[in-house]
Amino acid sequence: MNEQRVGGVIFFVFCALYLFFATDITVTSESTFSARTFPYILGVMGCIVSLLLIVLPSIQKTIALTQLKWSAVFAMCLAMLVYAFLLSRIGFIIATILFLNTCFIIMRERKWRHMFYTSFSLTCIFWLLLTQVLNIYLAPGSWWMG
Amino acid sequence: MWDGILIGISTAFSPVNLIAVMLGCFAGTFIGLLPGLGPISAIALMIPITYGLDPATGMILMAGVYYGAIFGGSTSSILINAPGVAGTVASSFDGYPLAKSGNAGKALALAAYSSFIGGTVATFLLLLFAPLLAKVSLSFQSSDYFMLMVLGLTTVAAFSGKGNYLKAGIMTIFGLMLSTVGTDLSTGVERYTFGSIDLLDGISFLLLAMASFALAEALHNILVPVKESDTSSTEVSDLSISKQEFGEVAPTIGRSSILGFFVGILPGAGATIASFLAYGVERNLASEEQKQKFGKGSLRGLAAPETANNAACSGSFVPLLTLGIPGSGTTAIMLGALISYGVQPGPRLFVDHPQVFWSVIISMYIGNMVLLIMNLPLIPYIAKLLTVPRPILIPLILFFSLIGVYLVSFNTTDLYIMVFIAIFALLLRLLQFPIAPMLLGFILGKPIEDNLYRALLANNGSVSFLWERPITLAIFCLVCAVVILPCWRIYRKRSSD
Known part of the structure; x- marks a missing residue:
């Protein structure tokens, strides 16, 4: 068909x-x-x-649907769903760093230093921008709040 | 009109709006430069940022992103033969051979000057035509609007289906269906909510736009990796063109500006058709000797699509600003954003929000200046972005798409829905169903139903308004022509095969 x-x-x-x-x-x-x-x-x-x-x-x-990289797409979708689950539970910073590094690994990036610097710096800059400049409150995560 | 223009100038030249247009142009250039990401995704990514802004500033920022993305798309077309935007595919025909022959700087400069002139001429034409059309459309009634929106949807389906009219048609209907989810504002009745409180307000436009464009496009890039481009021609040196060369392309730029603008006005046509049409026209008008150069680095072959695509961008704002009917996926997203700012686009926009109407038009000129004066000299540095590895880039796009939606609602359920919509949109893309008509149907769904309801109410439930009002009848005839002509063409083609 x-x-x-x-x-x-x-x-x-x-x-x-x-x-x-x-x-x-x-x-x-x-x-x-x-x-x-x-x-x-x-x-x-x-x-x-x-x-x-x-x-x-x-x-x-x-x-030819079989020649496509389905496994990477499914892994990425799973990572997004887990990120959505963790975002309100462990907080923005840890969830985002984990999410970005997982995505880098799925995308077969193996330069660990690049991965760490990119995820850490981007998350921290973005967090500072949101909370300190734009005054947007980001909850620290329900698991840490007891 | 002059009062409006003065209001527009003072609004567009306010520091905040000048910053917005600059930021928009830069962000658009960056995103448009990335192969696989077009202006629709670029604008979708900007919507959450513009939510807290004044409507005029938000629109100015998004308009800047639009032509910035077209400019960025041209750069990647010329330098690495990988158009970031469909509207710049024709630019690669002669732009890339020019870059390969060591004239990357010249090609980029010509593209920028052509875009600037095309954009400027089109802005002037927009200034001329938009108020006229807005004044005419003030006499429109519900039945005219209803028919006009149907015309918008059918023409978009006819043009954007890439030859498959039925697929575009079903996607438009699908978008209209999605718009019926939630509480019906005319009757207060719940529809397709299945008892869920989250669906009472309907499906979020932002969520749908981000999921079906930005997120689905990133997933598509993972699924079908874009082949590694030759980045050897990304070294840009001399950005100048001689007087003789400019004299050669001047008539081309003039012709393509006017052609691009009028093609841009047509619903569904947009920058892609304008650029191909301008390229074809120039090739036909060229002498036999010049014709041989087309495809091998002809300056006319580069100037024509570059001028036309920028002029078409401005042209596409005419139906959006005057009738409230978007002519393309990109302007459909802008329409959705305008509605979410609380501004109802249409002929009343000209009267009720003159600062939005005029400042957007004026800012287009400023945007073209920004692209020429600031972005062009920075291109050698911006082009370094093309060397950023995709394994780093794609996760960042996913992150910005997800967090953009989360920061508006702070509801993680939206993120789950977003992922599922993105997967569905990805499957539709694989099955070669165009996504833009769906978004257009979704945005126009509520106003279409509302205008149909009012037209029927005014005619005691009779559909006689279709032939009783001359304007409605004229538009109805156009709709019939748009529906019947492609079907007849398909029938003839198949019967001849």
Whole structure:
């Protein structure tokens, strides 16, 4: 299946679900235009266009998804999610230094001195800018607060 | 009008705004220089910074980032044949051969002078046309606006789909669907919130823009690494061009400035189409002898796209400032930012916020001066950025994207949502679905629904407004033409195949 059809199927499912959940929207008045009208129009239009994507022949080539660096992308996404989790728990400085160094390692940077100087200096400068210049309060992290 | 211009001059020349335009130009040049990062990402990264600023200052900063990014993109196109921005791809055709032959300084200087003149001419035209269009559009009613927005969406879909109209169309509809999430302001009814309090206010524009552009672009760079460029031509020496050379390109610059501006006004066309069109026009107008030089380091071949892309940047502000309808992904982000500052773009902007309207226009001229006077001499040093290793650069982009969103809401849930949206946007990019129409649909979704609601209310629920008002009817006919023509062309092409 080429990429146009894959995309068409994904969007058709999405539009069908969108249309289905549009029926859950509460209607408060008897007027022609309610909170449901616009979602209905969009849902129907979306289904038609995604069906056309599936049905009409495509001249685009399929892409070799296996040749891409998926492992690095997944590792990076995981690092971002962990950063989001740790940011409010261990505080901005430690979480950011850890996040940046993890990303550098994922990106196969092996110059440890560069990594440390970049992450440490950037985090400290950014922290100073936010807290001292812009007066933005950054909580120290809930784990240290007990 | 003169009062407005004077207000604009005094606002644009205030110290804060002068600093904003300089910072914008520098930041834009830095980001635009990096292959893979375009003006949309550059502006998306700037939004959190501009949140605490005055609307005029915020817009001036973002406008500076816009043409700074185009300027930076030209630099990487010329020096390493790796355009940072789609609008500067055509600049690499002749810019890179010039740099390879040891004329990198000359190529960069010509690019800067062409951009400056293109930008200046376009700013003058903007000064001329924007108030006229704004005055005309003051007579528009809800039905006209509704149709105008539909026209904006269809033309963007027609132009930005890179030949795949349906994909751009479904992305526009997807963006419109996302805009319906949250509380409907007309009726006060919750839609698609699934009981979540976080979704009551709808999806954050900033989050969507950052995730689908800045973050997704960085992830795309990891997934499909940009091939290592030849950085041997990054050494820049002599930045001068002779009078004879300038005389040769002067008519080209004049033609491309006007062409670029008018192409920029068209929704969806923008800097990319303007630069390719200007390059093609110059090549066709050239003599047989000059035509041979195109692609091998022709000065005309470099001046044409450089002038046109900068002129198109200014042109794209016409529909944004006068009608409140963005013509491209970049101006769509600016529209979203304006709305979040509490300023409603459209014809009333000219009347209600003259300082924003005029100062943005005036600051464009200042921005072009900044690029010429300050950025050009610094290019030999700024170009060193191209040697920063990507393993260091990409994590920094990820960090700034995440922290930019976090500092606005201080809600880590936003970061989780952001990562998921970025993964989805990355998959869509791999499947070659354009992202810009989605953002445009998302931003125009609420005003479209609102204007449709009002038009129906004024017509007792009848859709007769589509043919009863001449302006609405004229725009409706244009929409039909924009929808039908590409379909007819595809049908003819396939039947001939």
